[in-house]
Structure formats: C-alpha cells, structure tokens
Amino acid sequence: MSGYQFIHFEAYSRSGGKSGRSVSYVLDEAERRPGATPHIERPRPPIVVYGTPIADLRSLHNERSAAARQEIAGGRLRSIRKDQLTLLTAVASHPTPCSAIAADPAAAAAVADWEQRTVDWLRQRYGDRLETVIRHDDEAYPHLHAYVLPDDSAMRASALHDGMAAKAASMHCPLPADPDERKARNRTGDRAYRDAMRFVQTSYWQDVGLPCGLARLGPRRRRLTREAWQAEQLASSAQARSLSGAKRIKEQGEAYVTRTKERCSLIYRKAHRVLQEAEARKEAAEAEWKAAASERAETQRLLAEARKSAAPAVSLGAAFGTVISAARETLTDRETTIRREAESAAQPAVAEAEKRMKDAENKAERAVQQLLEERQRSEALRASATAAADQRDAAWRRLAEIDPDFHPDTPKPQR
Structure with missing residues (x-):
C-alpha cells in the first residue's frame, strides 16, 4: 500500500515538565497498564521486536538515573535534576491499516520488511544505547516505539536528540543581553533544530521509506494535487521495485x-x-x-x-x-x-x-x-x-521533475 513515512522523536524526564508526560507515564502507556490508555478501546500488550521488555527497561532507567551525576561549579558532583531529559523515544508508523495486514499476506510482508528496516536504521544510529523496540497493533495502524537510554554519566537524552543537540550547539556561546539579539539567536537555534530534523527524516526515507515505497512527505503538507500525489506514489513504488530488483539480482x-x-x-x-x-x-x-x-x-x-x-x-x-x-x-x-x-x-x-x-x-x-x-x-x-542502478537514477530524475527540491543526498525542506 502506498503512502508517506512517519517517524517522530521526543525526550522525557522523570518529572514530566510542563506537559506532565513523564518517563513513568510514557512507559505505562507503552506497557498498556490499566488507566494509561483511555484512547484505546481494547488495549493489548506490546510485542517486543528488539531488546528488553518494558519492565526491564523501566528498572534499568531508574537505576541509571539514580546513579547519574553532573558536575557543578567548583568541580563538584551532584545528582541530576528530576526535570532533566533522561529517555529518548521514537515513534514510527506504517500507512497500511491493521485490518488490511490480517487479510492480505502481501501487505503483512511489506509491513514486516518496513519493521525490520526501521529497527536496523535505529540500531545503526544509536548502537547499544537502543534498549527496546516494541510494536503496538491495537490501534488503526501498526507502529513501533523505540527507547534509547543515554550512556554518559549525566544521562543527557537531549544530546541524543538531533534537533536539540543542533540547537544547543548553535547557541553554545553566551546569550547577548539585548532582547532583540536574544530572539535572533533563538531563531537561529530553531533553524538549526529544523535543519537537523529534516536531515534525520531524509536519512530515514533513504534507508527505510524509499525501499518500502513510501513518500518523503504527505500531499497536504506540500499542497499537491491528487494527480501529482498519485504520480509521486507511482514513482515511489517503481523506485522501490527497482531497488528490490537490483538487490535481488545482486x-x-x-x-x-x-x-x-x-x-x-x-x-x-x-x-x-x-x-x-x-x-x-x-x-x-x-x-x-x-x-x-x-x-x-x-x-x-x-x-x-x-x-x-x-x-x-x-x-x-x-x-x-x-x-x-x-x-x-x-x-x-x-x-x-x-x-x-x-x-x-x-x-x-x-x-x-x-x-x-x-x-x-x-x-x-x-x-x-x-x-x-x-x-x-x-x-x-x-x-x-x-542497468538496475540506471533505472533507479531515472526514477530519481522523475521524482526531481515532480518535486524540483528533491535530491536523494540532500535534506529537503520540511514543515
């Protein structure tokens, strides 16, 4: 089934901050504990597709958080704050409905391939810091939840979030005293955040979305007509088949x-x-x-x-x-x-x-x-x-004709 990719990253603290969504709350929802999923009519336990169960992940997170230390003035060490981000999560979804997966073996195989590619992509990015990946199939569409634990002594999950890390790097020097300059510096950080996340989305599309026949962006975001969206879907499917054929020939x-x-x-x-x-x-x-x-x-x-x-x-x-x-x-x-x-x-x-x-x-x-x-x-x-690679390049050129901003190796504007 054609469609577009979806993957989202978020970091959480033990206190929950302004949103109130703490690490404990997020893990309760993932584990489908009673009262944590009022939006789901018939909750079912998650399926672990990589790593440890949620219960073991919770214990490991709590142990590391209790042992984590950060350096303060004078070179002294102290326990980390409750509102410090200590857990990085990623949510990836496939556009095929769960009802179609149960009835169509081909759709089930496509979703299984997407799932394995997503896990491989996460493992390549985070290595041993990727602790758990689970699948939920009790909602309309199949989706994965990934959980990454920092391995530094202060458990800084923000350092593993590409957007947060890029913004922090762009604002590393002391902030100016002038309010207007502060706003300008903050806008620069926001641009760095967006550019970094666009790069992540493009990387995911190249390694997962494109081989699975998924578009980089949806039609509404780019205000595409129905005909343009269908043409892009056909091109994505053709490219996926070309890549699959080249892989099979190899x-x-x-x-x-x-x-x-x-x-x-x-x-x-x-x-x-x-x-x-x-x-x-x-x-x-x-x-x-x-x-x-x-x-x-x-x-x-x-x-x-x-x-x-x-x-x-x-x-x-x-x-x-x-x-x-x-x-x-x-x-x-x-x-x-x-x-x-x-x-x-x-x-x-x-x-x-x-x-x-x-x-x-x-x-x-x-x-x-x-x-x-x-x-x-x-x-x-x-x-x-x-010859198969030439067909792939031709498909990319077709995508470039449809979307002038498209380039297979360059991050595309998003959001």
Whole structure:
C-alpha cells in the first residue's frame, strides 16, 4: 500500500515538565497498564521486536538515573535534576491499516520488511544505547516505539536528540543581553533544530521509506494535487521495485558466484586427489623397479661368488670346466628371467600412473576454462546490476521533475 513515512522523536524526564508526560507515564502507556490508555478501546500488550521488555527497561532507567551525576561549579558532583531529559523515544508508523495486514499476506510482508528496516536504521544510529523496540497493533495502524537510554554519566537524552543537540550547539556561546539579539539567536537555534530534523527524516526515507515505497512527505503538507500525489506514489513504488530488483539480482549474482567457487573448489580438490593417487602409483612402480634391481644385483653377487669359488678348481681339469660352464649358463638364465619379470610387473603400474597424470592435467585445464566462463557470467550479472542502478537514477530524475527540491543526498525542506 502506498503512502508517506512517519517517524517522530521526543525526550522525557522523570518529572514530566510542563506537559506532565513523564518517563513513568510514557512507559505505562507503552506497557498498556490499566488507566494509561483511555484512547484505546481494547488495549493489548506490546510485542517486543528488539531488546528488553518494558519492565526491564523501566528498572534499568531508574537505576541509571539514580546513579547519574553532573558536575557543578567548583568541580563538584551532584545528582541530576528530576526535570532533566533522561529517555529518548521514537515513534514510527506504517500507512497500511491493521485490518488490511490480517487479510492480505502481501501487505503483512511489506509491513514486516518496513519493521525490520526501521529497527536496523535505529540500531545503526544509536548502537547499544537502543534498549527496546516494541510494536503496538491495537490501534488503526501498526507502529513501533523505540527507547534509547543515554550512556554518559549525566544521562543527557537531549544530546541524543538531533534537533536539540543542533540547537544547543548553535547557541553554545553566551546569550547577548539585548532582547532583540536574544530572539535572533533563538531563531537561529530553531533553524538549526529544523535543519537537523529534516536531515534525520531524509536519512530515514533513504534507508527505510524509499525501499518500502513510501513518500518523503504527505500531499497536504506540500499542497499537491491528487494527480501529482498519485504520480509521486507511482514513482515511489517503481523506485522501490527497482531497488528490490537490483538487490535481488545482486543476491542472485553473489549466490551464483559462491556456487561457482564451490564447484571449482570441488573440481580442484578432485584433480589434486587424482594427482596424489598418480604420484602414489608412480612411487609404487619405482619401488617395484628398485626391488627388481636389487634382486638383479643379488644374482650378480651370487654369480661372482660362484666364479670366485670355481676359480681354484680350474686346474683340476676339463671335467670341472664343464660343470662351471653349466653353472654359469644357469645363473645367466636366472638373471635374465628375473629382470624380464620385474620389468613386466612394473610396466602396467607405470602406464597407469602416466594415464592418471594425463587425466588430472586435462581436468585441471577444464576447471580453468570453467572459471573463465563463470567470470564472464559474473561480469554479465554486474552489467545487469548497473542497468538496475540506471533505472533507479531515472526514477530519481522523475521524482526531481515532480518535486524540483528533491535530491536523494540532500535534506529537503520540511514543515
């Protein structure tokens, strides 16, 4: 459902000040305690979407407030005043009615996405100081309440409020004595307050409103005609779809690259394993060859010993010569037989090792080719993402044509 964003910030003290809305009152309303929500027909307990429950937040706030100290004249420390702002809150609302969320799954998904983006935006701004975010669904529109606790020793929530901090910085120097100059200085502070809050609203729109298809401002605030407002809503929806499509393409591309890397890694590991097996077979063949060579050496040694043993008997006559000749022939035949058997046994292992090494080299070449092809596909995906970014820029230019003051990176006038 189209519409415009809403987020509001406020800080509270323990005493409540002139408005009477104290920290305790605000937390009672958030917790839906009896008597704290007369404007709600059927109050329901809040749903914690981030951080601690309201009861724990209340205890933590009270403990820190009691322990907080501020420095006064002379460097002394004292307890903080009851009217000092100690809790910063933010309220964000979505334009889809609660009744539509229950009946339309698409609307429910859109609100859930808005809720998660809002929580992420708050966490990015306040970090660990963001203690609790709750959701109320017992009113006409779903809305979130966020609660931020200061982490400085004096618990100054005004320092976390962008508008208050900007105004205080612009009026830091001593105020002039002249009443007119005081008024002028105060107007300068008010402008700094408004500019800071416009910047916050623009930041929220860029990170949450725009991706969710919500406009930066409503039509009445800018006195837009119905046709201009509808055109802006169409442009916002188109921009949201473009951003969503670009994000989806990017996620798909990253997933494809991850799968490709995994496949290439698997191919590489398999090729490495085949190479190791080939090396092992080669080593086994070499060991068999060494064993055959050793047996050959042993045969030659026996032959030498036989010759040595037969040498003294040469003088005994021709009869012994016949015996020695027969022994020599027998040993030579044995040597030849052993060598041929060793070579015949080692040849298949060597051929198999050479074949596996060749197969491993072919697989490695194919893996490199696949890596090159995957890189080309990744480049194509990157080009698609660039085209989606061009569509987004075109949508921004369309918004600029509708609203001349619009710029995606510059705060726009508000209020």
